Amino acid sequence: xxNNFEPKIIAFLCNWCSYAGADLAGTSRLKYAPNIRVIKVPxxxxxxxxxxxKVFETGADGVLVSGCHPNDCHYRSGNFLARRRWMxxxxxxxxxxxEPGRIHFSWxxxxxxxxxxxxxxxxxxxxxKLGTFKGL
Amino acid sequence: xxxxxRQRVKELLESKAISVFIGYEKGDNPxxxxxxxxxSPDEMDKLIYDDTxxxxxxxxxxxxxxxxxxxxxxxxxxxxxxAITGLIxxxxxxxEEVYIIAISTGERLPEYYDEVIDTGCKTDNPRLTxxxxxxxxxxxxxxxxxxxxxxxxxxxxxxxxxxxxxxxxCYCNRCIADKNQPQWILTSPHLKGNFAWNVxxxxxxxxxxxxxxxxxxxxxxNIPLMLLNKMxxxxxxxxFGYEVGFNPNVPPxxxxxxxxxxxNFII
Numbered sequence: 001x002x003n004n005f006e007p008k009i010i011a012f013l014c015n016w017c018s019y020a021g022a023d024l025a026g027t028s029r030l031k032y033a034p035n036i037r038v039i040k041v042p043x044x045x046x047x048x049x050x051x052x053x054k055v056f057e058t059g060a061d062g063v064l065v066s067g068c069h070p071n072d073c074h075y076r077s078g079n080f081l082a083r084r085r086w087m088x089x090x091x092x093x094x095x096x097x098x099e100p101g102r103i104h105f106s107w108x109x110x111x112x113x114x115x116x117x118x119x120x121x122x123x124x125x126x127x128x129k130l131g132t133f134k135g136l
Numbered sequence: 137x138x139x140x141x142r143q144r145v146k147e148l149l150e151s152k153a154i155s156v157f158i159g160y161e162k163g164d165n166p167x168x169x170x171x172x173x174x175x176s177p178d179e180m181d182k183l184i185y186d187d188t189x190x191x192x193x194x195x196x197x198x199x200x201x202x203x204x205x206x207x208x209x210x211x212x213x214x215x216x217x218x219a220i221t222g223l224i225x226x227x228x229x230x231x232e233e234v235y236i237i238a239i240s241t242g243e244r245l246p247e248y249y250d251e252v253i254d255t256g257c258k259t260d261n262p263r264l265t266x267x268x269x270x271x272x273x274x275x276x277x278x279x280x281x282x283x284x285x286x287x288x289x290x291x292x293x294x295x296x297x298x299x300x301x302x303x304x305x306c307y308c309n310r311c312i313a314d315k316n317q318p319q320w321i322l323t324s325p326h327l328k329g330n331f332a333w334n335v336x337x338x339x340x341x342x343x344x345x346x347x348x349x350x351x352x353x354x355x356x357x358n359i360p361l362m363l364l365n366k367m368x369x370x371x372x373x374x375x376f377g378y379e380v381g382f383n384p385n386v387p388p389x390x391x392x393x394x395x396x397x398x399x400n401f402i403i
Contacts, residue, residue, distance in 0.1 A: 050320045053332045087401070088343075095282065105402045106402060135331075
């Protein structure tokens with residue numbers, strides 16, 4: 001692995017909280033790792049697990065899913081349902097051999113620009129350590 | 137026992153309590169009985185029940201052509217009973233439209249049947265029960281080794297979808313694998329599509345798989361599919377204390393939530 005490896009990370013951000021959080025980080029001129037490619041989704045509950053697989057299939061090295069804190073979901077229960085799905089799905093991906101360090105979930109509210117920076121940096125660091133995803 | 141079953145089916149058909157009975161007849165393969173739809177009391181001598189009756193019958197309850205015949209009777213082993221309970225839970229059939237003759241094998245039966253017949257068969261079906269050990273062994277390995285294991289297994293997949301066709305709980309009219317705008321699951325038998333298909337198939341059955349083992353038996357290239365299913369089965373049991381196929385009145389675990397669900401994995 002050469003030292004210049006920069007991971008590609010796909011970040012699914014929910015429209016109502018995390019995307020606005022990312023926006024806040026931007027308008028506040030906060031700096032964070034440029035490795036994420038943001039995909040805006042209406043709600044984390046909208047994410048089909050097959051989308052997370054597609055991320056790896058199409059050559060990304062990691063994935064971040066971020067949504068509203070519990071009880072803050074714009075659609076009331078989308079993030080609760082998503083949480084259960086991830087709970088099971090991440091264990092399953094781990095079981096088939098995708099390192100757990102490649103899949104991350106977080107709650108970032110619209111007011112948490114600073115937390116968004118923290119999350120992105122943390123995720124980027126972890127995926128960088130794991131190197132390129134060579135699986136598929 | 138078989139006389140008793142034939143007698144009961146005959147009575148049911150004659151009294152018009154049911155208009156079709158789904159059971160087994162002798163097939164071309166001596167090790168595998170073939171499903172049969174009996175509509176007339178004269179066909180009783182075709183009906184059999186023995187250790188070769190492995191194929192899950194519950195799937196036939198959903199076929200439109202069988203549904204059209206009217207109230208259906210069915211002979212249900214332990215796995216079939218759980219599948220039927222699962223189908224009732226997911227509103228695919230109602231309790232009233234099926235008459236269930238359960239086959240007692242000494243296991244804890246779901247409470248959804250009309251009568252029980254003791255067959256004398258000791259086990260339900262010759263199911264594999266060794267998955268738990270293999271799963272534990274796999275989990276001790278590194279992710280790279282596990283990936284290697286699954287890569288080798290999934291490369292064999294020829295995308296015949298036999299696992300889907302035989303699964304008693306796979307009943308979608310349009311499966312995600314058949315949708316092509318967008319094409320989430322690549323159709324060619326390449327590791328990419330094979331991986332997505334097998335993982336998503338198992339995931340769609342998380343909390344719904346009744347552990348009957350039919351997918352693995354149907355697989356022509358012997359992929360250990362039940363390892364995935366059983367891993368999810370155990371996961372759901374640990375996380376939510378839920379086992380499918382016993383109580384149709386609770387929501388499936390992934391279709392509901394609890395505000396206090398664990399979230400130690402979320403940043």
